Amino acid sequence: MKVDPFFSERQQRAIHVLFAIVAALLVTALLYPMRAYLELAIIVLVYFLPVGLSAARWGMIPGIVSAIASFLLINYFFIPPYARFAVHQLQDLVVLLGFLVLSVSVSRLVGRMREGLAVAQARENETARLYELSVSLSRLAGEAEIVSSLERFTVETFLAGRVEVLPHNDAAPTSQAATDSRAGEPPPVLVASMQGSQRLLGEIRIWRGKPLSSAEERLLRAFATQGAQGLERVQLASAQARAKVLEESDRMKTSLLSSVSHELRTPLATIKAAVSSLNSNEVTLDSAARADLLQAIEEETDRLNQLVGNLLSMSRIEAGALKLQQRWNELAEIAASAVRKARAASHSHSISMDIPEELPLVWVDDVLMEQVFVNLIDNSRKYSPEGTSILIKARKRPERMWVQVSNAGPAVSEADLEQIFEKFHRVTAADQITGTGLGLSICKGIVLAHQGQIWAENLERGFAIEFTLPTDIEGKIPRIPDE
Amino acid sequence: MKTAAHILVIDDEPQILRALRTILTAREFRVSTAGTGEQGLALAAAEQPDLIILDLSLPDMDGVEVCRNLREWTQTPVVVLSVRDSEQDKVRALDIGADDYLTKPFSIDELLARIRVALRHSAPAPARQKTVVRAGPLEIDLVNLAVRRHGEEVKLTATEFRLLAYLAANAGRVLTHRSILAHVWDPADADHVEYLRVFIRQLRKKLEEDPEQPQYILNEPGVGYRFIADE
Numbered sequence: 001m002k003v004d005p006f007f008s009e010r011q012q013r014a015i016h017v018l019f020a021i022v023a024a025l026l027v028t029a030l031l032y033p034m035r036a037y038l039e040l041a042i043i044v045l046v047y048f049l050p051v052g053l054s055a056a057r058w059g060m061i062p063g064i065v066s067a068i069a070s071f072l073l074i075n076y077f078f079i080p081p082y083a084r085f086a087v088h089q090l091q092d093l094v095v096l097l098g099f100l101v102l103s104v105s106v107s108r109l110v111g112r113m114r115e116g117l118a119v120a121q122a123r124e125n126e127t128a129r130l131y132e133l134s135v136s137l138s139r140l141a142g143e144a145e146i147v148s149s150l151e152r153f154t155v156e157t158f159l160a161g162r163v164e165v166l167p168h169n170d171a172a173p174t175s176q177a178a179t180d181s182r183a184g185e186p187p188p189v190l191v192a193s194m195q196g197s198q199r200l201l202g203e204i205r206i207w208r209g210k211p212l213s214s215a216e217e218r219l220l221r222a223f224a225t226q227g228a229q230g231l232e233r234v235q236l237a238s239a240q241a242r243a244k245v246l247e248e249s250d251r252m253k254t255s256l257l258s259s260v261s262h263e264l265r266t267p268l269a270t271i272k273a274a275v276s277s278l279n280s281n282e283v284t285l286d287s288a289a290r291a292d293l294l295q296a297i298e299e300e301t302d303r304l305n306q307l308v309g310n311l312l313s314m315s316r317i318e319a320g321a322l323k324l325q326q327r328w329n330e331l332a333e334i335a336a337s338a339v340r341k342a343r344a345a346s347h348s349h350s351i352s353m354d355i356p357e358e359l360p361l362v363w364v365d366d367v368l369m370e371q372v373f374v375n376l377i378d379n380s381r382k383y384s385p386e387g388t389s390i391l392i393k394a395r396k397r398p399e400r401m402w403v404q405v406s407n408a409g410p411a412v413s414e415a416d417l418e419q420i421f422e423k424f425h426r427v428t429a430a431d432q433i434t435g436t437g438l439g440l441s442i443c444k445g446i447v448l449a450h451q452g453q454i455w456a457e458n459l460e461r462g463f464a465i466e467f468t469l470p471t472d473i474e475g476k477i478p479r480i481p482d483e
Numbered sequence: 484m485k486t487a488a489h490i491l492v493i494d495d496e497p498q499i500l501r502a503l504r505t506i507l508t509a510r511e512f513r514v515s516t517a518g519t520g521e522q523g524l525a526l527a528a529a530e531q532p533d534l535i536i537l538d539l540s541l542p543d544m545d546g547v548e549v550c551r552n553l554r555e556w557t558q559t560p561v562v563v564l565s566v567r568d569s570e571q572d573k574v575r576a577l578d579i580g581a582d583d584y585l586t587k588p589f590s591i592d593e594l595l596a597r598i599r600v601a602l603r604h605s606a607p608a609p610a611r612q613k614t615v616v617r618a619g620p621l622e623i624d625l626v627n628l629a630v631r632r633h634g635e636e637v638k639l640t641a642t643e644f645r646l647l648a649y650l651a652a653n654a655g656r657v658l659t660h661r662s663i664l665a666h667v668w669d670p671a672d673a674d675h676v677e678y679l680r681v682f683i684r685q686l687r688k689k690l691e692e693d694p695e696q697p698q699y700i701l702n703e704p705g706v707g708y709r710f711i712a713d714e
Contacts, residue, residue: 298590325570328677333680333683333684334702334704336696336697337701357694361681366704367704370704478680479677480681481678
């Protein structure tokens with residue numbers, strides 16, 4: 001930010017002195033034609049006018065200059081011998097010298113008063129600016145906002161050419177190298193450090209044509225203190241927020257660990273038992289029993305694999321590290337490969353698809369979308385009676401694709417409809433249903449990453465998870481060759 | 484397999500090496516193992532195996548680099564092993580010449596199927612050149628450019644046929660989206676998966692019993708397509 005005053009301070013002072021002389025000249029011009037009728041005392045009285053005015057309006061120096069100018073003008077034009085700087089009568093001399101002494105004193109007095117007034121006004125201004133700054137800073141919640149607001153205030157208040165507020169982001173002050181890197185540009189006229197209660201929080205650098213007065217310096221330091229307080233408050237708030245998140249994630253981890261270790265142990269226990277009995281010399285197993293055990297081992301291994309996969313996906317979603325490999329896909333094809341996998345794993349439910357052939361292609365990550373279907377089928381299996389059917393339905397809706405995976409499971413309470421997508425949330429008691437309660441939250445993570453929406457719904461008969469995917473993504477249109 | 488094929492397994496996990504050595508030896512393969520990429524490359528050069536099973540996460544070098552290095556001097560089939568969630572690595576390996584992939588953990592049936600297909604495709608030309616590929620009711624005549632379903636000719640457009648022929652000629656092997664697009668359309672179109680989706684749908688409608696639950700043209704999410712023919 002840059003502010004250019006029209007005249008420099010020095011020029012302004014010279015102009016004021018000139019005005020003071022002009023004022024005295026004006027009075028002279030006014031009185032001169034009447035000098036024959038006026039007594040010297042009256043003339044001298046009238047000359048107090050430009051002196052007093054100059055002192056009151058432009059300060060002591062113009063006042064004194066005006067006094068001296070008036071003194072000379074009176075002598076030259078109004079005291080015989082005229083048109084000469086000389087006085088013949090003692091009486092005139094006394095009047096003239098009396099005028100000089102009085103008018104200079106008046107100038108000094110009025111000038112001082114004026115200065116005192118200016119200081120008082122400046123103080124009031126200072127307080128007002130400081131108050132405005134503190135109010136403005138207290139409303140801000142971000143470090144960047146505080147920095148820019150402080151910069152703006154400083155520029156406006158000090159009419160500075162340039163102001164930089166440099167927050168120190170770590171305990172160490174900014175290195176000298178950073179300052180030196182901009183060699184060649186003039187050094188700031190003042191650097192006010194922002195000292196927090198614990199450490200140095202940053203500094204304000206100000207560039208301006210003329211150096212700061214001591215009052216201005218004091219005000220700038222007050223600004224710096226305000227800035228430091230603002231920064232400290234923001235940093236404290238963010239540290240608190242971080243602590244809260246950490247605490248939350250700690251609780252989450254504990255809950256995850258207990259859930260996961262339980263979930264990992266169950267299949268491991270089955271596998272261990274099956275393998276050790278197959279390995280044992282003491283037990284003889286008929287071939288049906290062996291086949292049964294082997295089947296159990298394979299199923300439990302797949303379960304473990306799925307569990308580990310879900311954990312991995314969850315941690316990716318949590319860490320925001322889910323990278324979508326989006327490409328044009330056919331929803332039916334993705335659903336079909338999920339169904340194929342589900343059928344290979346178990347025949348407990350019949351799974352069918354109702355996806356019209358003419359649906360447009362969708363811009364999705366097919367691997368992740370398949371995981372959504374796999375998890376939804378898996379979830380349907382857990383919560384609906386064996387032998388019932390699971391239906392995957394998709395329809396084109398305006399600007400989005402709507403998908404529903406429904407099952408014959410029992411209705412879920414209103415509260416649970418929302419909660420169901422939370423991590424580790426299970427509708428039924430933990431012991432009855434296996435799983436970490438991660439499946440649906442992974443689905444949610446993936447659908448949201450695709451800018452879609454997902455929700456749960458009780459149907460007339462059964463229960464469904466539904467989700468939508470946007471079909472118009474940044475105006476992308478699949479390019480289809482004619483042949 | 485008639486003569487014992489020689490398989491080189493490159494994987495840094497001793498348990499996997501031990502299991503694969505036991506299982507493959509039991510299936511009458513000759514097995515060598517290497518624990519690092521460098522060792523694997525040295526063994527591949529020294530022993531000239533018939534097939535290489537390569538884990539993509541190796542301690543000393545990127546598995547994809549090992550694959551690229553191998554392809555500089557040998558056409559020995561390479562089956563890459565990877566973990567879930569690393570589709571891109573798989574696809575990269577496949578695009579620079581790996582023959583197929585398996586996601587850990589895999590079943591031995593899957594592994595043997597991959598090995599079988601890869602060895603068949605690397606067999607000397609006369610044995611490999613199948614002119615007619617059969618898959619259930621389908622008969623794809625690669626020489627006379629004809630497709631029959633239950634003995635009846637199916638009308639395909641030129642592009643549809645090129646696509647089907649490419650899939651069928653590589654029956655059993657996964658083909659990446661890029662490879663299919665570059666081969667059937669143009670290398671410049673290698674990113675236009677939408678072409679593929681549309682034409683695969685048309686092909687399935689004409690060829691599959693139930694286009695919704697395809698049995699011959701299978702989709703591998705994130706990777707590509709695999710045509711399943713009769714063995």
